Amino acid sequence: MTGNNMGTESILLVDDNPTNLQVLYQTLESTGCKLLVAKDGETALAIAAKASPDLILLDIMMPGIDGFEVCRRLKDDPAQAGIPVIFLSALTDTKDKVRGLQLGAVDYVSKPFQPDEVIARVNTHLTIHRLKREVESKKDELENELEVVSDVQRRLLPKNLPEIAGLKLAVHYETSLYAGGDYYDIAKLPDNQWGFLVADAEGHSAPAAVMMAMTCALFRSYPEPPAEPGDLVYFLNQHLCKVADPSFVTALYVVYDANHHTLKIARAGHPPPMIYRSSDKKAIEYTCDGVFPLGIDPYEQVPVTEAELQPDDRILLYTDGVTERFNKDGKTYGEERLLRQLEANPGSQPQEQLAAIMKDVDNFANGRLADDDQALLLGIVE
Amino acid sequence: MEIDQKEENGIVFIAFKGRLDGTSAPEAEETINTIFKGESNRLLFDFEFLEYLSSAGLRVILGAAKEMKRRDGKFVLCALNSYVKEVFEVSGFGAIIPIADSVESGIKEIS
Numbered sequence: 001m002t003g004n005n006m007g008t009e010s011i012l013l014v015d016d017n018p019t020n021l022q023v024l025y026q027t028l029e030s031t032g033c034k035l036l037v038a039k040d041g042e043t044a045l046a047i048a049a050k051a052s053p054d055l056i057l058l059d060i061m062m063p064g065i066d067g068f069e070v071c072r073r074l075k076d077d078p079a080q081a082g083i084p085v086i087f088l089s090a091l092t093d094t095k096d097k098v099r100g101l102q103l104g105a106v107d108y109v110s111k112p113f114q115p116d117e118v119i120a121r122v123n124t125h126l127t128i129h130r131l132k133r134e135v136e137s138k139k140d141e142l143e144n145e146l147e148v149v150s151d152v153q154r155r156l157l158p159k160n161l162p163e164i165a166g167l168k169l170a171v172h173y174e175t176s177l178y179a180g181g182d183y184y185d186i187a188k189l190p191d192n193q194w195g196f197l198v199a200d201a202e203g204h205s206a207p208a209a210v211m212m213a214m215t216c217a218l219f220r221s222y223p224e225p226p227a228e229p230g231d232l233v234y235f236l237n238q239h240l241c242k243v244a245d246p247s248f249v250t251a252l253y254v255v256y257d258a259n260h261h262t263l264k265i266a267r268a269g270h271p272p273p274m275i276y277r278s279s280d281k282k283a284i285e286y287t288c289d290g291v292f293p294l295g296i297d298p299y300e301q302v303p304v305t306e307a308e309l310q311p312d313d314r315i316l317l318y319t320d321g322v323t324e325r326f327n328k329d330g331k332t333y334g335e336e337r338l339l340r341q342l343e344a345n346p347g348s349q350p351q352e353q354l355a356a357i358m359k360d361v362d363n364f365a366n367g368r369l370a371d372d373d374q375a376l377l378l379g380i381v382e
Numbered sequence: 383m384e385i386d387q388k389e390e391n392g393i394v395f396i397a398f399k400g401r402l403d404g405t406s407a408p409e410a411e412e413t414i415n416t417i418f419k420g421e422s423n424r425l426l427f428d429f430e431f432l433e434y435l436s437s438a439g440l441r442v443i444l445g446a447a448k449e450m451k452r453r454d455g456k457f458v459l460c461a462l463n464s465y466v467k468e469v470f471e472v473s474g475f476g477a478i479i480p481i482a483d484s485v486e487s488g489i490k491e492i493s
Contacts, residue, residue: 202437204404246445250437250473269473292474296444324436371404 009126010034012053014044014070015088016062020111024057024088027115031122041065045073048080054129055122058105060089060096068103075104082132084125088113149179149209156216158186164194166258170350172358172376180373181208181249182319183215189225192258195232198317198377199251200270202293211249214240215294229253229266230302237268237294237302244295251294252317261381263307263315269293271320271335276342278312283342285335314353315379316342321372325361328368333361350378385413389422393489397428402439410442414449423455424492428485430461435469447479460488 011033015021021037028035036051038044041064048056056074060067067087074080086107087100097108106125109118153175161169171184181201189195197219201211218239219226226232232253240249250269256262265273267290276283288305309315318338325333341357348356354376361374383406384399394417402410417425425446443459450457460482462470470476482488 200437202441246441246448248441248444267474269475271472290472290474292478297478320437 008034009054009130010036010051011122011126012036012038012044012047012051012056014038014041014056014062014067015059016040017059020059024118027118028057028122031119031126033126041067041070044070048074048083049077052080053083055126056083056085057088057118057122058085060087060091060100068099071100071103071105082129084129086121086125088118146177146179146205149206150175153179153209153212156213157184162186162188162194164258165192166261166382167194167256168350168380168382170354170378172354172374174370174375175373176204176321176370179205179209181212182321182373182375183212184317184375184377185216185219187219187226189227189255193227194256194258195226195229196254196256196317196377196379197232197251198270198319198375199249199294200319200321200373200375201249202247204372207247211240211244211247211295214243215249215251226253227255228304229255229264230304233266233268233291233294233302234299237291237299240295241298248293248295250320254315254317256315256379261309261311261313263309265305265307266302267291267305268302271318271323274316274318274335274339274342275307275309276314276316277310278314278346279310281343281346283314283316283339285339309381311381312346313381314342314350315381317377319373319375321370321374322361322376324372325365325370325374326368327364327366333364337364350380353380354378383409385410387413387417391493392422393424393426393492394420394422395426395428395485397431399431401434401436402432402442403434403436404438407436407438407442410439411445414442414446418449423450423453425450425455425457426485426488426492427457427459428461428488429459429463429466430485432463432466435466437473440469440473440475443475443479456492458482458488458491460485 013024016039025035036047038047040062058067071085084106087105088109090111092110100108107121183199185197187195199215201208218236252270253266255264265288267288269292272288273286274283275286289303291299291302323333323335323338341360345353345356383401386397388395447457458480461484482491
């Protein structure tokens with residue numbers, strides 16, 4: 001980065017006529033900027049590439065490559081496309097002015113020029129250019145910080161999926177833009193029981209990431225193995241209520257007994273699980289009573305719903321970033337499509353099945369980027 | 383997203399038209415915060431023309447509900463379409479924020 005400051009900004013003056021160049025030089029000396037000169041287009045491009053000036057005043061009619069061509073080449077080069085160009089020309093036809101501006105110049109001054117006018121315009125464009133650079137650098141800083149947050153967040157997720165006797169697992173997790181609010185976790189419980197948590201902190205970026213990290217910390221600090229879904233959800237809420245206002249976290253916690261193929265489900269504002277029954281080849285949203293999301297108000301009690309699975313049944317826990325994924329027409333992917341995908345490919349492995357689901361979601365979105373995080377956890381009973 | 387507001391017989395009416403999501407939530411929040419500078423303690427959201435509600439929209443509604451609770455006021459959401467109603471029910475918000483089928487019944491509920 002060149003990091004030019006006010007007072008040390010540089011301006012490149014380009015004119016093939018030495019007298020014009022001298023007048024221009026004298027006019028702009030008072031700005032306090034460093035002045036560079038070029039008498040033809042080739043030299044101008046060479047100096048621009050080397051010195052990265054903050055502004056270029058460019059004559060149009062010159063021997064060799066003319067000003068229009070110089071401007072075109074500057075704008076074609078990503079390293080120099082950001083340098084503002086002001087045309088300074090005796091061509092006063094409107095179509096020349098329009099052509100110059102269409103090529104990406106920021107201004108057009110007719111010759112003979114008024115020195116005060118040139119100074120005023122130069123100062124204006126230097127200020128705009130400086131502010132633009134500052135905004136870009138702040139944006140870079142913010143994006144870097146979000147990337148750091150995003151990295152930390154990914155490290156909070158389980159590194160590997162556990163090997164479970166009787167249940168094959170796969171997971172898909174993607175954030176929409178850097179840090180996100182989605183979270184999943186798995187707890188090993190006694191007697192081949194397993195706890196699966198999927199949560200979604202409202203919003204995106206840093207605030208959602210903080211809520212997600214809080215949820216993770218609370219889940220992992222639960223004083224005993226979290227085998228009772230209602231108690232765990234009650235506990236998470238009790239603590240998140242102290243910090244979440246006015247945000248909230250939706251959560252679904254499922255305890256699976258892999259020896260008996262039974263489920264216990266607690267739901268706080270989160271979409272219910274989807275279950276595919278291999279016996280009737282049909283997937284449904286498994287209706288379960290719930291409470292409102294975590295972090296709003298204390299619960300009186302948290303209902304728990306039970307279910308039983310059979311070999312080859314599938315269970316899908318997901319966040320609404322999947323079903324609320326938009327396509328270019330503003331339509332959402334929806335629960336129905338997800339249910340149909342969950343029924344497809346009998347006999348497939350969970351990884352293949354999830355890949356097929358995400359492929360279908362991406363096909364549906366048809367190039368429209370996700371504006372929410374997407375997390376899916378799929379289990380297939382052996 | 384269009385937001386209309388009026389005050390009649392001590393009730394502040396806010397009508398939402400379009401989508402209440404991450405993009406429009408800040409504008410909705412600003413409108414509501416302006417209203418909260420006053421002393422109104424009866425608030426009615428008219429959702430007849432609300433097409434879509436996301437979790438960011440739920441947060442806006444939750445913020446309004448909490449503020450009305452703080453000032454011991456009354457708050458109701460009216461005329462939700464079936465999609466918005468489903469979002470409300472699945473998310474469990476129906477248990478903490480009252481819903482009325484129509485604006486007329488909403489007015490009765492908070493009068």
